[in-house]
Amino acid sequence: MKSAPAVSIPRLTVLLAGLAMFGPFSIDTIFPAFPAIAADLGADKLAMQQTVSIYLLSFALMSLVHGPLSDALGRRRIILAGLVVFVLASVGCALAGDLSTLLIFRALQGLSAGVGMIVGRAVIRDVLQGDAAQRMMSQVTMIFGVAPALAPVVGGWLLGWGRWTLIFWFLVVFSVFLLLATWAWLPETHPKASRISLRPKMLLWDYSSIFFSPRFQRLAAAAAFNFGALFLFIASAPAFVVDILGLGERQFGWFFIPMISGMMAGSFVSARTAGRISRVQLANIGFLCCAVAVACNLGYSVLAEAPKVPWAVLPMTLNAFGIALVFPIVTLEILDMYPHQRGSASSMQAFTGLALNALIAGVLSPLLSDDIVHLTLGATVLMLLGWTFWRWEMRLSKPAATSDMTASE
Structure with a gap:
């Protein structure tokens, strides 16, 4: 096992989890403030949904850049630069006086928010391998999982104390704290001798070799569609919590806390079983949990005349548990496929x-969030797509690749 220079593994775990958290915080803290922002800026429901979709779109586009930059320039400086941009973008959101300005700075937030999550995954694989890497990836996921549950609760509290702009000032303070912690605690884990060239031709070649790899596509699709089943409800949280469940703007915890509890429990189990249960077996158990969860959710949605807590949200706890078992395994498999371009591989997966x-x-949530049956049907289809890609990978992988997934390094 390699050790991160000048930092303990527990401290590095907490720091990387915090760096991964500020992206979800940027999405979820503003959910309770949607009505207040809409009233203040003269926006309708569809326009407010775009504050999420434009953030995610810019997040996705910039995710293609974070990893290669860290492969070429080092992990530490790219994370620090991203945090600086995020601080400035959050200030811009807090000072926005109209929807167009808010959307511009939300896009800028998205351009920088992924740096901690994407580059952080490469840091984990830089310093650890095998079962130790699976444990740290799961521990980071477990701590990071607090963010979606805590963020809307914090957003609701802040909204009770002041205007919606207070939420963005909170994000400023949070990201400044992370900036200082990263400066003090994060060493450079990617030495100069291992760095790649920033030449566009070389980067294009690296990306094309990753993107057009059938195995990468199967693994990335399995993780993305499986998580998408849960994310459909996360993206639809304002409509699901307030309109469908009939809860108040400060009661988002009824939805997020059970869901994230499942994710944290799954991450804990993944960390504890590393080296005891094969990766393939653990991932299969995770997909089974997801399948049972979406089936229960769909059944309740069809039969219930008026969906209520906790029954409408309990299946998502099991769904999140299964996702937390699957995701670290798939991510490590992708990173291990490209030992010299881990940042690029992490970027492409992200x-x-x-x-x-x-x-x-931007599309499915506005179309489906008017009815819980529509939402659960959409989630079921997404989960089944993820499982299909996973089974496809299991059938087509060579025995050597399969044995790598079942053995510790």
Whole structure:
């Protein structure tokens, strides 16, 4: 096992989890403020949904750049630069006086928010391997999983204390804290001797070799569609919580806390079982949990006359549990396919997932969020697509590749 220079593994785990958190915080903290922002800026429901989709679209596009930059220039300086941009973008959102200005700075937030998550995954694989890498990836996911549950609750509290702009000032403070912590605690884990050239021709070649790899496409699609089943409800949270479940603007915790509890439990199990259960077996268990969850959710949605908590959200706990079992395994497999371009591989995987999430938030969510049956049908289809790509990978992978997935490095 390699050790990160000048930093302990527990501290690095907490720091990387925090760096991964500020992206989801930027999405979820403003959910309770949608009505207030819409009233203040004269926007309708569809326009407010674009504050999420434009953020995710810019997040997805820039995710293609974060990884290669970190492969060429080092992990630390790229994370620090991204945090600086995010701080400035959050200030711009807080000062926005109209919807167009808010959307511009939301896009700028999206351009910078992915740096911690994408480059952080490469950092994990820089310093650890095998079961140790799976444990840290799962631990980071477990801590990071607090963000979607905590963010709308914090947003609701802040909205109760002041105007919606207070939420963006909170993001400024949070990102400044991360900037200082990164400066103090994060070493450079990608030495100069291992860095790649920034020549466009070389970068294009690296990306084309990753993108057109059938195995990469199967693994990335399996993770993206499987998570997309849950993200459909996350993107539809304002309509799901307020309009469908009939809860208040400060009661988003009824939806997010059970869901994220499942994700944290799944991450904990993944970390504890690393080296004890094969990766393939653990991923299969995860997909099985997701299948049972969407089936239960669909059944309840069809039979219930008026969806209520906790029954409408409990299946998502199991869904999140299954996703947390699957995701670290698929991510490590992708990173291990490209030992010299881990940042680029992480970027391409992130782009695949984020592009799908942007489509879900900008197209599927507005179309389906008017009815819980529509939402659960959409989630079921997305989960089945993820499982199909996973089974396809299991059938087509060579025995050597399969044995790599079942063995510790």
